[in-house]
């Protein structure tokens with residue numbers, strides 16, 4: 085999966101190229117001196133099919149958007165995919181056929197989908213992360229440290245806010261924050277999570293991890309983990325103000341995969357944050 089020997093450029097295809105993240109990625113690839121757009125995929129029903137992938141941003145990339153997975157992936161080393169779970173899993177099969185590496189940013193997979201990705205990573209290299217931003221991945225570390233130190237006597241609540249178009253809840257990032265906080269504080273997320281509260285809920289269950297979800301307007305992505313104790317509370321907050329941060333992280337992931345032949349990695353590995 086090394087770079088093109090002739091041009092030395094990393095040949096990247098983008099799935100969901102006319103989506104919010106897809107457009108950011110096409111723009112980021114066009115601006116990156118070491119990368120080249122090798123393919124742009126979208127659904128057959130998309131009005132973008134046949135148009136230049138850069139058209140929505142006023143760019144000419146020379147790559148037309150296609151729904152033909154084999155044509156879109158043919159010349160690529162890596163596919164960056166921010167679509168929907170069913171789309172990513174269809175793209176995964178095509179990447180296996182063409183031995184193309186994958187960066188998966190899509191959130192909302194079920195256990196079966198995750199198992200298929202894990203299985204595929206025995207054959208192709210994959211980076212998968214619910215959040216590609218450097219900041220959020222540093223925040224995961226801060227949450228781990230705080231949750232370890234505050235495991236007794238502090239209630240953990242996770243609050244996230246996103247734009248009105250987001251279809252999954254809680255966000256993949258919020259779920260990951262819950263997993264990190266649970267593991268570091270001796271809780272088990274599947275057992276201790278409280279996904280919603282309404283009506284006569286009774287008192288808060290000790291050791292639970294509560295989730296609150298806000299959807300509105302054009303909020304790019306805000307996440308807070310609250311540790312509420314007696315007489316004090318600690319809030320660890322990350323706010324994204326632009327999707328460019330996810331696109332930049334995705335390109336870092338694609339570069340990371342260039343010399344890998346298989347394996348499943350996350351952004352902690354890409355950023356060298358593994359402890």
Ligand SMILES: NC(=O)C1=CN([C@@H]2O[C@H](COP(=O)(O)OP(=O)(O)OC[C@H]3O[C@@H](n4cnc5c(N)ncnc54)[C@H](OP(=O)(O)O)[C@@H]3O)[C@@H](O)[C@H]2O)C=CC1
Pocket residue numbers: 099100101102103104105106126127129130166167168170171172188189190191192213214215216217252256330
């Ligand atoms: N890991 C991270 O850092 C981040 C992850 N995300 C995640 O990325 C995903 C996409 O987000 P966003 O860009 O805002 O979404 P959009 O809806 O703006 O874009 C999704 C794109 O994927 C296409 N698509 C939808 N369903 C399918 C399918 N079944 N097969 C193929 N293509 C499909 C859409 O086409 P059409 O418009 O025709 O439906 C569209 O082009 C979400 O899961 C989101 O949570 C988002 C930001 C950061």
Ligand SMILES: O=C(O)C1=N[C@H](C(=O)O)C[C@H](O)C1
Pocket residue numbers: 191214215246250254255256257258304305306
């Ligand atoms: O859908 C989005 O927009 C985002 N989704 C990701 C998630 O579910 O965590 C990452 C980011 O928060 C933006």
